[in-house]
Amino acid sequence: MTTPLENAERACRGKAVLVTGAAGFIGSHVCELALEGGARRVLGLDNFVSGLPRNLDPFRNDPRFDFTEGDVRDFNTIAPLVREADLVIHEAASKLVASRDNPRVDLETNILGTFNVLEAAREKAVPVVHVSTGSVLGNAPEGSMREDHPKRPSTLYGISKSAGEEYALFYAREFGVPARVIRYFHVFGPRQDYSGDAGVVSIFLARAMRGQTLFIHGSGEQIRCFTFVRDTVAATFLLAAREDTLGEVYNVASRNRVSVKELAGIVLERYGAAGASIEHDAPRPGENLRPIPLTEKIESLGWKAMVSFDEGLEATAEWVRATL
Numbered sequence: 001m002t003t004p005l006e007n008a009e010r011a012c013r014g015k016a017v018l019v020t021g022a023a024g025f026i027g028s029h030v031c032e033l034a035l036e037g038g039a040r041r042v043l044g045l046d047n048f049v050s051g052l053p054r055n056l057d058p059f060r061n062d063p064r065f066d067f068t069e070g071d072v073r074d075f076n077t078i079a080p081l082v083r084e085a086d087l088v089i090h091e092a093a094s095k096l097v098a099s100r101d102n103p104r105v106d107l108e109t110n111i112l113g114t115f116n117v118l119e120a121a122r123e124k125a126v127p128v129v130h131v132s133t134g135s136v137l138g139n140a141p142e143g144s145m146r147e148d149h150p151k152r153p154s155t156l157y158g159i160s161k162s163a164g165e166e167y168a169l170f171y172a173r174e175f176g177v178p179a180r181v182i183r184y185f186h187v188f189g190p191r192q193d194y195s196g197d198a199g200v201v202s203i204f205l206a207r208a209m210r211g212q213t214l215f216i217h218g219s220g221e222q223i224r225c226f227t228f229v230r231d232t233v234a235a236t237f238l239l240a241a242r243e244d245t246l247g248e249v250y251n252v253a254s255r256n257r258v259s260v261k262e263l264a265g266i267v268l269e270r271y272g273a274a275g276a277s278i279e280h281d282a283p284r285p286g287e288n289l290r291p292i293p294l295t296e297k298i299e300s301l302g303w304k305a306m307v308s309f310d311e312g313l314e315a316t317a318e319w320v321r322a323t324l
Helices: 004-012 025-036 075-084 103-124 156-175 200-209 229-241 260-271 309-323
Strands: 016-020 041-046 065-069 087-090 128-133 179-184 213-217 249-252 277-281
Touching: 004 025, 004 229, 016 025, 016 075, 025 041, 025 087, 025 229, 041 075, 075 103, 087 103, 087 229, 103 128, 103 156, 128 156, 128 229, 156 179, 179 229, 200 213, 200 260, 200 309, 213 260, 229 249, 260 277, 260 309
Parallel strands: 016 041, 016 087, 041 065, 087 128, 128 179, 179 249, 213 277
Antiparallel strands: none
16 A cells, blocks of 8 residues: 555655645645645645635745645636646535535636636646545445445535536547546535534534534435545555556545544543534535445555554644644
């Protein structure tokens, strides 16, 4: 099995790497690992709608890091950056929880933004890793969700991300863009914002440490395969480093199986301050209850989750505690 740093070195050494959504939770870790892996230059793009400036602090002063504040929906912004890049990691996306409130922004970011990246990459055949999500699949019986499982998205976010996948695969097949698709599932770790509605691990930790209520949407029986962020980023660079992944889709998730109810109990027991408690509220519309993928395809390339759930939870708790 290859380490995260080894994957980053193979994908990035000596290259200019463009990371869209660079100030986001995962995007910032992509930038950081690309720099650790010897990238000649890392071009970061973010509009700070959901990304946070503080996420860039660990590498902001690295002379190889070049940040642009801008939006993937603007072709005139994205195209010059793609032309400068040897590799694009397309992380920028509208969040699931925002898609119902702002469906047009969700559509424009996840579809038009992806189109802009691919159309710009078409000019020089710049390699692209298009980041997608398990939300494109919807609900299915556990043990059936391979990469080619029929897509039945149950949210606007899932619909728009599904369209983004199809664009990436079409551009690879018809236009020769060296693109591949990676689907993330339940990523967690340091820098995951706990002030909004997404990122249940960080949200539960912050509320528990503050002695507040942990709200579970619905029954809490929802199963999640929590995957530590550095493992997820390692998989992203593994695909970027291999030409045999072009035109393919890969599910990336750990073998963890934790219900939201179990997570709340663990967090309350280990990190809860006085007054912290658990309550149930209304289910979220369209929430997938058991979005558990099969991951043999990427594991056959030498990837596996290396950080255990407990190790990842403690690392995330240390970060939350330091930033409260």
